[in-house]
Amino acid sequence: MNTLSANPWRGLPATALAIAASIAVAFIAPESGYYLNILMQAATYAIGVVGLVVVLGYCGQISIAQAAFFGIGAYGVALGTVDHGLGFFAGALIGVVVAGVLGLILGLGSLRLGGHYLAMVSISFQTILTLVLTNWISFTHGPDGVRNIPRPRLFGFSLESGNSFLGLVLVATVLATFAVWRLKSSRLGRRMQAVRDNDLAAATCGIDVFGTKVVAFGISAVLGAVGGALFAGGFQYISPDQFSFAESIVLLTMALLGGVQSAFGALIGTVLLVLLPEWLRFLRQVYLAVYGAAVILIMVFLPDGLWGFVGPRLAALRRPEDPTARRVPPLPLLARTGTPSEDSVLRVEGLAKHFGGLKAVDGVDLSVRRGTVHALIGPNGSGKTTFINVVTGLYKPTGGRITFQGTDITATSPHQRNRRGLARTYQNIRVFRGMTVLENVMIGAERPGNDVARDPDAVLQRALAALDFVDMRADANRMVGELSYGHQRYVEIARALAGSPETLLLDEPAAGLNTTEKVELGQLLRRLKGHGLTILIVDHDMNLVEAVADHITVLNFGRRIADGSPRDVLSHPDVIAAYLGEPRHEAA
Amino acid sequence: MSNFLQLLFNGLGIGAIYALVSLGFVLLIRAASVVNFGQGEFSMLGAYLLVVLFNILHVPYLLSMLISIVVMAGFGLVFAFTTYWPLRFRGGLPVIISTIGASIFLENLVLVLYGPSVVPVDGLFEDDGFQIGEVFLSTQYLAIIVIATLLVLLQYLIFEKTLLGKKMQATSQDKEMASLLGIPVVVMILITFAYSSAMGGLAGMLVAPILFVSVNMAGIIALKAFAANIIGGYGSIPGAILGGLALGVVETMGASYISVPYKDAFAFAMLLLFLMVRPQGLFGEKISEKA
Numbered sequence: 083m084n085t086l087s088a089n090p091w092r093g094l095p096a097t098a099l100a101i102a103a104s105i106a107v108a109f110i111a112p113e114s115g116y117y118l119n120i121l122m123q124a125a126t127y128a129i130g131v132v133g134l135v136v137v138l139g140y141c142g143q144i145s146i147a148q149a150a151f152f153g154i155g156a157y158g159v160a161l162g163t164v165d166h167g168l169g170f171f172a173g174a175l176i177g178v179v180v181a182g183v184l185g186l187i188l189g190l191g192s193l194r195l196g197g198h199y200l201a202m203v204s205i206s207f208q209t210i211l212t213l214v215l216t217n218w219i220s221f222t223h224g225p226d227g228v229r230n231i232p233r234p235r236l237f238g239f240s241l242e243s244g245n246s247f248l249g250l251v252l253v254a255t256v257l258a259t260f261a262v263w264r265l266k267s268s269r270l271g272r273r274m275q276a277v278r279d280n281d282l283a284a285a286t287c288g289i290d291v292f293g294t295k296v297v298a299f300g301i302s303a304v305l306g307a308v309g310g311a312l313f314a315g316g317f318q319y320i321s322p323d324q325f326s327f328a329e330s331i332v333l334l335t336m337a338l339l340g341g342v343q344s345a346f347g348a349l350i351g352t353v354l355l356v357l358l359p360e361w362l363r364f365l366r367q368v369y370l371a372v373y374g375a376a377v378i379l380i381m382v383f384l385p386d387g388l389w390g391f392v393g394p395r396l397a398a399l400r401r402p403e404d405p406t407a408r409r410v411p412p413l414p415l416l417a418r419t420g421t422p423s424e425d426s427v428l429r430v431e432g433l434a435k436h437f438g439g440l441k442a443v444d445g446v447d448l449s450v451r452r453g454t455v456h457a458l459i460g461p462n463g464s465g466k467t468t469f470i471n472v473v474t475g476l477y478k479p480t481g482g483r484i485t486f487q488g489t490d491i492t493a494t495s496p497h498q499r500n501r502r503g504l505a506r507t508y509q510n511i512r513v514f515r516g517m518t519v520l521e522n523v524m525i526g527a528e529r530p531g532n533d534v535a536r537d538p539d540a541v542l543q544r545a546l547a548a549l550d551f552v553d554m555r556a557d558a559n560r561m562v563g564e565l566s567y568g569h570q571r572y573v574e575i576a577r578a579l580a581g582s583p584e585t586l587l588l589d590e591p592a593a594g595l596n597t598t599e600k601v602e603l604g605q606l607l608r609r610l611k612g613h614g615l616t617i618l619i620v621d622h623d624m625n626l627v628e629a630v631a632d633h634i635t636v637l638n639f640g641r642r643i644a645d646g647s648p649r650d651v652l653s654h655p656d657v658i659a660a661y662l663g664e665p666r667h668e669a670a
Numbered sequence: 671m672s673n674f675l676q677l678l679f680n681g682l683g684i685g686a687i688y689a690l691v692s693l694g695f696v697l698l699i700r701a702a703s704v705v706n707f708g709q710g711e712f713s714m715l716g717a718y719l720l721v722v723l724f725n726i727l728h729v730p731y732l733l734s735m736l737i738s739i740v741v742m743a744g745f746g747l748v749f750a751f752t753t754y755w756p757l758r759f760r761g762g763l764p765v766i767i768s769t770i771g772a773s774i775f776l777e778n779l780v781l782v783l784y785g786p787s788v789v790p791v792d793g794l795f796e797d798d799g800f801q802i803g804e805v806f807l808s809t810q811y812l813a814i815i816v817i818a819t820l821l822v823l824l825q826y827l828i829f830e831k832t833l834l835g836k837k838m839q840a841t842s843q844d845k846e847m848a849s850l851l852g853i854p855v856v857v858m859i860l861i862t863f864a865y866s867s868a869m870g871g872l873a874g875m876l877v878a879p880i881l882f883v884s885v886n887m888a889g890i891i892a893l894k895a896f897a898a899n900i901i902g903g904y905g906s907i908p909g910a911i912l913g914g915l916a917l918g919v920v921e922t923m924g925a926s927y928i929s930v931p932y933k934d935a936f937a938f939a940m941l942l943l944f945l946m947v948r949p950q951g952l953f954g955e956k957i958s959e960k961a
Binding site: 142209216371373381 | 752
């Protein structure tokens with residue numbers, strides 16, 4: 083994939099070609115019969131399966147109800163046309179809207195919680211829908227299903243015959259695949275992948291994690307219903323057992339087999355699993371058992387599905403754009419003439435965070451002045467990281483107030499704080515492992531509230547400039563998981579810088595780095611400081627802190643024990659006692 | 671009122687089955703962080719073993735049950751090595767999908783070997799039950815409730831009073847720390863798989879005389895055990911038990927007072943309700959993650 087170009091026409095020629103091919107196939111295909119049915123099934127299922135790519139592959143949420151949404155689309159068409167005198171497309175629209183609304187409701191109810199909740203909720207929904215379809219006979223025709231579903235006319239053409247309707251289905255499949263493929267490298271798609279790879283880091287990059295998951299699930303439900311609506315037109319007969327739990331599992335397996343990260347993988351998986359039963363017919367009843375075993379084997383031996391095997395080999399045939407070739411203007415952040423001033427950007431008053439009886443942070447005051455580097459130090463367990471987590475919104479404070487640029491942000495969510503310009507890095511690096519270095523940094527540049535966030539070309543420029551700043555441009559197209567620990571830390575810093583933050587919080591940036599890397603980090607911090615970015619840094623490394631800090635606050639046992647200029651603080655007797663241990667007193 | 675008491679009794683009986691399966695499910699979540707979608711198949715296999723041993727080979731009933739439990743414990747190990755072991759470092763999702771694959775495989779394997787017919791099995795006792803006032807107490811339901819109670823007590827004693835139990839708890843809380851303390855984490859996880867499978871099998875045998883034995887019995891039991899687990903509080907042991915009992919009672923009452931065809935829907939409607947209103951369940955789950 084050519085991630086470096088923000089070309090809006092990307093993939094369109096291939097799509098036009100595929101649409102032409104679809105129409106050609108529709109002309110050659112038989113009007114009815116075995117092969118037509120196989121094609122029809124593969125093409126309609128494929129739309130539902132690319133829907134799963136969005137929710138499961140991009141966003142990492144397990145939905146086991148895709149057959150239910152597929153069924154809602156199918157019943158929309160079937161009941162609309164047969165019982166209620168609607169046209170095909172009106173029925174389909176109703177089915178798709180109902181599926182989308184139900185998807186949003188289920189998503190809103192379950193996605194705020196951990197990953198397994200959506201799985202459970204979707205199973206419940208799937209089971210209830212099957213019961214309703216089977217038992218509400220007066221509305222759904224019950225277990226007998228709905229017969230004689232008509233096919234529509236479109237632009238004056240009759241799609242009555244099997245092959246002409248197949249043309250419509252194939253075109254829809256091509257368009258759905260194209261849309262899902264383009265989604266992956268869009269701003270929304272990157273957000274979904276960020277949520278999948280690391281939801282905490284995503285939140286502190288300004289991404290509304292919950293909203294993104296709900297949108298992904300909604301898109302998936304809608305695509306499922308579109309596939310189902312076309313399925314009803316294709317086979318002209320539907321019944322509840324076609325949309326059961328077992329079918330949801332089949333759709334899930336298709337996505338996984340093909341490779342859930344990719345729309346093309348989904349296509350391959352669907353075609354293969356539609357054909358596989360036909361090929362395995364000689365196995366007769368054993369077929370489903372073989373199929374179950376195959377699922378396990380695929381998970382063990384092809385963790386990224388068939389596309390995970392084929393895709394990178396195809397990509398290697400194309401020459402990727404050289405990321406070092408493009409000239410980009412330097413990071414605009416650096417043009418800002420920040421002069422240290424007395425007004426405080428970040429002000430924390432009486433901040434407290436208690437975990438049960440443990441007072442991790444206990445009434446801490448702190449004020450970070452604009453354009454300065456403020457260090458927060460203290461022995462292990464003194465509450466530094468907890469402090470950062472409360473300030474960035476990952477923990478709710480037990481008490482106290484946080485003001486950022488004059489606004490009280492105590493009650494806001496992590497992504498809202500990031501949108502105001504509060505960026506951070508993590509002690510245990512949190513990068514988006516399933517994505518390239520450049521994509522990681524682009525997510526930073528796309529931070530809502532950043533000046534370039536809505537312009538794809540500017541985002542790319544900004545991301546490259548941030549990579550230049552940490553001297554990582556040459557690695558732009560590498561997967562971030564391949565990098566060394568120290569380089570991953572630079573990616574994390576570049577990600578934060580690309581968002582042009584007002585204030586950068588660095589949580590133990592030197593942790594886990596070797597001596598050389600620490601020296602490089604010190605130089606990087608001095609360069610940042612020289613450009614006037616406001617920084618709050620937490621670290622143990624005294625050399626680093628002394629070299630860059632304008633102001634130091636010391637915590638011990640959750641309380642502030644010293645605050646002032648480096649020279650004063652580091653010679654403060656309480657600080658020395660906290661670091662070197664106190665002389666033993668007899669007092670209790 | 672007598673009708674109500676009757677339904678309560680039957681509901682607790684079926685609820686005890688859900689509780690047992692749910693317990694097996696929770697133990698795997700705690701010990702190995704595995705969400706096992708093949709949990710219901712443990713029950714189905716246990717029930718089929720009973721059919722083979724008792725109905726076909728005419729082995730005495732209790733001996734059949736005992737052999738089945740032992741076989742199921744062994745099967746739990748096989749399951750662990752094939753479904754969990756190769757994927758153990760790859761996070762939750764691959765293992766979930768692999769257990770789904772295992773469940774498809776097992777159901778269809780049994781279908782091939784045994785066919786789709788529904789097989790009746792005798793209960794534990796000759797007498798079907800006895801009448802107290804207007805309430806009919808089925809011996810099988812009584813047996814289920816008693817055995818489930820004993821198992822829960824036994825499990826409590828093992829977990830709280832023995833070194834093995836403490837090691838298992840340590841493993842479930844922090845695998846890395848447990849292994850640093852010299853606890854053989856792998857062995858603890860394998861024991862959990864064996865125990866979970868054996869208990870699931872026992873639940874299947876106990877419920878077999880009531881639901882009869884079929885390939886399809888697995889799915890619905892497992893789904894309800896999952897639901898019980900969420901209702902009780904994800905990963906909570908008392909939650910699994912109470913959730914299972916509550917679910918059994920609600921669906922039995924719902925089927926009787928509201929609608930028989932929608933019997934299975936009550937469990938899931940209750941689950942959806944809980945997820946919307948009290949997602950942490952009756953006993954609560956710790957959802958936060960350390961940054």
